[in-house]
Amino acid sequence: MYYARGRGGTEAFFCPSVSVCELSIMANMKQIAKLAGVSLGTVSHVLNGTARVREPLRKRVLEVVQASGYQPSQLARGLRRDKTNMIAMIIPDIMNPFFPSVVRGAEDLAFANGYRMILCNTDNDHAKEIVQLQSLRSYFPAGLIVISSNFSDLTAQAKSYRENGAAVVCIDRLPPNWDGDTVTIDNVDGARKATRFLIEQGHKAIAMIAGPQLLTNAQDRLEGYRRAMQEAGLLILPGLVQEASFDHAGGYTKTKMLLRLLPRPTAIFASNDMIAMGALRAIREAGLRCPEDISLIGFDGLDLTEMITPQLTSVYQSPYQLGATAARIVLDRVVDRESSPRHVVLGTELRIRESVARPPACAANRPSR
Amino acid sequence: MYYARGRGGTEAFFCPSVSVCELSIMANMKQIAKLAGVSLGTVSHVLNGTARVREPLRKRVLEVVQASGYQPSQLARGLRRDKTNMIAMIIPDIMNPFFPSVVRGAEDLAFANGYRMILCNTDNDHAKEIVQLQSLRSYFPAGLIVISSNFSDLTAQAKSYRENGAAVVCIDRLPPNWDGDTVTIDNVDGARKATRFLIEQGHKAIAMIAGPQLLTNAQDRLEGYRRAMQEAGLLILPGLVQEASFDHAGGYTKTKMLLRLLPRPTAIFASNDMIAMGALRAIREAGLRCPEDISLIGFDGLDLTEMITPQLTSVYQSPYQLGATAARIVLDRVVDRESSPRHVVLGTELRIRESVARPPACAANRPSR
DNA sequence: ACGAGATTTTGAAACCTTTTATTTCGGTAA
DNA sequence: TTACCGAAATAAAAGGTTTCAAAATCTCGT
Numbered sequence: 001m002y003y004a005r006g007r008g009g010t011e012a013f014f015c016p017s018v019s020v021c022e023l024s025i026m027a028n029m030k031q032i033a034k035l036a037g038v039s040l041g042t043v044s045h046v047l048n049g050t051a052r053v054r055e056p057l058r059k060r061v062l063e064v065v066q067a068s069g070y071q072p073s074q075l076a077r078g079l080r081r082d083k084t085n086m087i088a089m090i091i092p093d094i095m096n097p098f099f100p101s102v103v104r105g106a107e108d109l110a111f112a113n114g115y116r117m118i119l120c121n122t123d124n125d126h127a128k129e130i131v132q133l134q135s136l137r138s139y140f141p142a143g144l145i146v147i148s149s150n151f152s153d154l155t156a157q158a159k160s161y162r163e164n165g166a167a168v169v170c171i172d173r174l175p176p177n178w179d180g181d182t183v184t185i186d187n188v189d190g191a192r193k194a195t196r197f198l199i200e201q202g203h204k205a206i207a208m209i210a211g212p213q214l215l216t217n218a219q220d221r222l223e224g225y226r227r228a229m230q231e232a233g234l235l236i237l238p239g240l241v242q243e244a245s246f247d248h249a250g251g252y253t254k255t256k257m258l259l260r261l262l263p264r265p266t267a268i269f270a271s272n273d274m275i276a277m278g279a280l281r282a283i284r285e286a287g288l289r290c291p292e293d294i295s296l297i298g299f300d301g302l303d304l305t306e307m308i309t310p311q312l313t314s315v316y317q318s319p320y321q322l323g324a325t326a327a328r329i330v331l332d333r334v335v336d337r338e339s340s341p342r343h344v345v346l347g348t349e350l351r352i353r354e355s356v357a358r359p360p361a362c363a364a365n366r367p368s369r
Numbered sequence: 370m371y372y373a374r375g376r377g378g379t380e381a382f383f384c385p386s387v388s389v390c391e392l393s394i395m396a397n398m399k400q401i402a403k404l405a406g407v408s409l410g411t412v413s414h415v416l417n418g419t420a421r422v423r424e425p426l427r428k429r430v431l432e433v434v435q436a437s438g439y440q441p442s443q444l445a446r447g448l449r450r451d452k453t454n455m456i457a458m459i460i461p462d463i464m465n466p467f468f469p470s471v472v473r474g475a476e477d478l479a480f481a482n483g484y485r486m487i488l489c490n491t492d493n494d495h496a497k498e499i500v501q502l503q504s505l506r507s508y509f510p511a512g513l514i515v516i517s518s519n520f521s522d523l524t525a526q527a528k529s530y531r532e533n534g535a536a537v538v539c540i541d542r543l544p545p546n547w548d549g550d551t552v553t554i555d556n557v558d559g560a561r562k563a564t565r566f567l568i569e570q571g572h573k574a575i576a577m578i579a580g581p582q583l584l585t586n587a588q589d590r591l592e593g594y595r596r597a598m599q600e601a602g603l604l605i606l607p608g609l610v611q612e613a614s615f616d617h618a619g620g621y622t623k624t625k626m627l628l629r630l631l632p633r634p635t636a637i638f639a640s641n642d643m644i645a646m647g648a649l650r651a652i653r654e655a656g657l658r659c660p661e662d663i664s665l666i667g668f669d670g671l672d673l674t675e676m677i678t679p680q681l682t683s684v685y686q687s688p689y690q691l692g693a694t695a696a697r698i699v700l701d702r703v704v705d706r707e708s709s710p711r712h713v714v715l716g717t718e719l720r721i722r723e724s725v726a727r728p729p730a731c732a733a734n735r736p737s738r
Numbered sequence: 739a740c741g742a743g744a745t746t747t748t749g750a751a752a753c754c755t756t757t758t759a760t761t762t763c764g765g766t767a768a
Numbered sequence: 769t770t771a772c773c774g775a776a777a778t779a780a781a782a783g784g785t786t787t788c789a790a791a792a793t794c795t796c797g798t
Contacts, residue, residue, distance in 0.1 A: 026506075026533065028783085028784055028785085029784060029785065030784080038747080038748090039747065039748045039749070040748085040749080040750095040784090040785085040786090041747070041748060041749075041750095041786080041787080041788095042746085042747060042748075044785070044786060044787085045746095045747085045786095048786080050786080050787080051746080051747085051787095052745070052746065053746075053747080054745090054746065054747090057746085057747085069503075071503070071504065071506065071507040072507060072784080072785065073448065073507050073509070073783085073784050073785065074507045074508045074509075075444050075447045075448040075453065075507075075508070075509055075783090075784080075785090076444075076448050076753090076783075076784035076785040076786085077784080077785055077786075078444045078753095078785090079442065079444040079445050079448055079752095079753050079754065079755090079783095079784080079785075079786095080752075080753055080784080080785045080786045080787085081753090081785085081786070082753080084444065086487070086508075093473070094463070094469045094472055094473050094476070095469045095470050095473050097466065097469075097673075099469075100463045100464045100466075100468075100469050101464050103463055103488070104462070104463050104464050104490060107463070107488060107489070107490055108490075111489070111490075116487050116489070116505070116508065117487065117488050117489075118455070118485050118486065118487055118488075119472070119476060119486050119487075119488045120476070120480070120485070120486075121473060121476055121477075121480075134438075134440070135440065136485075137395075137440065138440040138441060138442050138443045138444075139443045139444070139455075139485065140442070140443075140444055164395065248676055277673075277676045277677075278676070280678075281676065281678070284678055304466075304646075304673055307617055307646045307647070307650065307677075308646075308676075308677050308678075309649075309650070309653055309677075309678070397753090397754060397755090398754065398755065399754080407777075407778090408777065408778045408779070409754095409755085409756090409778085409779085410756080410757080410758095410777070410778060410779075410780095411776090411777060411778075413755070413756060413757085414756095414776095414777090417756080419756080419757080420757095420776080420777090421775075421776070422776075422777085423775090423776065423777090426776090426777085441754080441755070442753085442754050442755070444753085444754075444755090445753070445754030445755040445756085445783090446754080446755055446756075447755090448753095448754080448755070448756095448782095448783055448784065448785090449754080449755045449756045449757080449782075449783055450755085450756070450783090451783080739798100740797105740798085741796100741797095741798095742795100742796095742797095743794100743795085743796090743797105744793105744794080744795075744796100745792100745793080745794070745795085746791100746792080746793070746794080747790105747791080747792070747793080748789105748790080748791070748792080749788105749789095749790085749791090750787100750788095750789095750790100751786100751787090751788090751789100752785100752786085752787085752788105753784105753785090753786090754783105755782100755783090756781100756782085756783090757780100757781085757782085758779105758780090758781085758782100759778100759779090759780085759781095760777100760778080760779075760780095761776105761777085761778070761779085762775100762776085762777075762778085763774105763775085763776080763777090764773105764774100764775090764776105765772100765773085765774095765775105766771100766772085766773080766774105767770105767771090767772085767773095768769100768770085768771080768772095
């Protein structure tokens with residue numbers, strides 16, 4: 001079926017040489033225009049709503065589009081518009097259990113709005129991050145969502161992207177001198193709540209295994225801990241704060257050190273759940289029990305903390321929301337390019353499970369095995 | 370600096386109107402050609418090695434490209450070539466702990482070869498899968514890596530992709546009637562090894578919590594279990610095989626059922642690690658100990674199985690390798706389009722940890738609490 | 739019924755590459 | 769000197785969309 005070109009003509013003819021089936025392989029706009037009996041421009045206008053098109057014509061075009069299964073080439077469209085329907089996401093490592101939910105949150109929102117995600121891992125490697133940033137430009141993404149590596153100053157790169165109309169949103173932790181859009185969580189508050197909870201349970205010798213202090217989120221969590229301790233008038237004895245990488249190994253090693261302290265801490269606040277998992281292992285290997293001998297609190301509230309024994313008390317944050325919010329901002333920026341930077345701060349929630357108890361009566365004096 | 374056009378002229382002139390700095394914003398090929406004093410085509414040939422270019426000219430072009438930081442537009446290139454440097458990956462859900470490594474493996478190989486990954490989640494939803502497949506076409510990916518949802522017959526879609534020169538590789542589990550490239554693991558063998566190990570430890574009443582029997586990998590694991598039991602002359606008593614979803618909840622529920630059986634099984638083989646995690650919880654809630662009262666084996670060998678207590682004995686497979694191999698095939702297919710389908714089968718490895726012990730002396734007769 | 743003004747529709751240029759056909763060049767053989 | 773050859777460089781077309789200026793049509797008041 002195709003339609004005769006012209007104003008009045010709405011009669012349909014059968015056209016033996018160009019069948020719908022043939023097209024379904026890969027039709028282009030020109031063919032759609034021809035079949036619908038309109039010009040290229042009109043098809044575009046119908047598809048994008050960029051101009052008023054009178055109903056009968058509009059209907060004819062849509063009909064042909066439907067029948068042929070036509071989809072505009074994202075490449076041609078991107079080339080012309082200097083902008084594609086892709087959002088690039090640059091994260092340290094998708095294998096780290098915190099990030100998948102962030103990615104999923106962003107992808108869901110992107111997909112729902114007809115956008116696709118390009119995923120890039122940097123391994124916290126500054127050089128790789130820069131390469132990613134540089135080379136992604138030639139794909140003309142609508143925006144970038146970045147979880148930055150430790151040192152990177154992304155200001156220059158971001159400026160260049162913004163000038164070409166692509167949004168750059170930094171999330172979770174912020175690179176130095178960052179002045180663009182951000183989505184973070186209230187790390188100080190979360191850490192404070194966790195520490196305060198331990199204090200309320202009667203703990204006094206509370207250790208913290210802080211994350212890498214190059215990262216703003218790790219810094220803030222330490223700050224929250226410090227503040228809670230100070231508010232309770234508790235002294236942070238030397239050695240009680242250890243810095244570790246955000247992983248199982250870090251937590252394991254530093255906990256071993258903490259357990260040798262005298263008096264031994266009765267509670268440990270881990271800067272994230274992976275550290276807490278490592279701590280749990282170290283605690284068990286030392287022949288101690290959690291929570292009877294040592295209480296433990298994590299941060300992030302990963303799913304897996306519910307699946308282990310004891311279920312881990314943890315400061316929950318929503319990584320899904322983190323990603324989704326970032327995607328939201330990118331999408332908003334497609335429409336509104338120039339408004340001032342947005343800074344969204346998400347809340348946290350202390351999820352009390354099984355890994356915290358009151359301190360043992362005279363734990364401080366008992367030798368550590 | 371720019372170069373005078375023409376054969377002999379290699380002298381450099383300064384051109385005040387078009388500086389390198391100006392270009393670094395976003396140069397295009399035309400400007401590069403002008404600056405290097407050559408034609409558009411020559412620049413393309415130099416960049417792609419598509420034709421012989423004499424050394425002095427070649428050098429001049431590269432010099433200008435270097436200085437200006439020029440990068441060809443992936444959109445224009447893709448439009449012209451009907452193929453981009455993107456590989457699309459369609460997986461059920463990145464939040465499921467098995468998939469991140471698969472994605473990472475593919476991304477690493479892709480990135481190393483100048484390709485990018487588009488990531489799509491289907492939630493095992495057939496409809497969503499089809500939508501993804503359909504709409505991704507307009508991005509002209511070089512290939513697709515698919516972990517299919519349960520029912521999908523992808524043959525038609527895949528054919529259409531192949532006709533347009535894009536590879537489609539199915540991995541992990543295969544959709545019905547699939548006749549294209551595949552990367553899988555030897556599930557039958559892995560399950561057989563696990564079951565045999567339990568038998569060697571003296572277990573006789575070995576239960577299996579099988580994954581969804583719609584999935585080929587779950588089918589094969591059950592088959593491996595059956596085979597090992599038969600080879601040992603052991604009967605699979607009714608109720609000993611339970612089908613569950615591939616997650617914590619599935620394992621938890623089915624284990625509760627298994628623990629009510631009389632005689633109670635002395636070992637459970639879980640079809641994946643998440644099921645095993647659920648089983649572990651159910652075992653503990655029943656007041657039983659693992660491995661003293663009940664032995665447990667998982668499948669996948671996720672990182673987290675090492676971090677829990679007891680460390681889980683599991684059939685390890687390399688999801689990273691799975692993804693990387695798939696990406697390798699896609700990249701190969703860019704060069705060699707038409708060779709016959711490849712079927713890579715990766716091996717597994719039984720990782721013996723702490724969750725398996727010999728069966729208790731008279732477990733079968735002890736009431737389950 | 740006619741014309742001005744408003745609304746639709748059209749045609750062509752532009753976006754940036756790749757690729758093919760063509761031109762140009764230097765050199766060799768007749 | 770001319771003709772011709774191979775190699776190297778170029779010019780132009782193509783790929784599919786968006787967008788803008790221009791053309792076509794419609795609407796409505798007289």
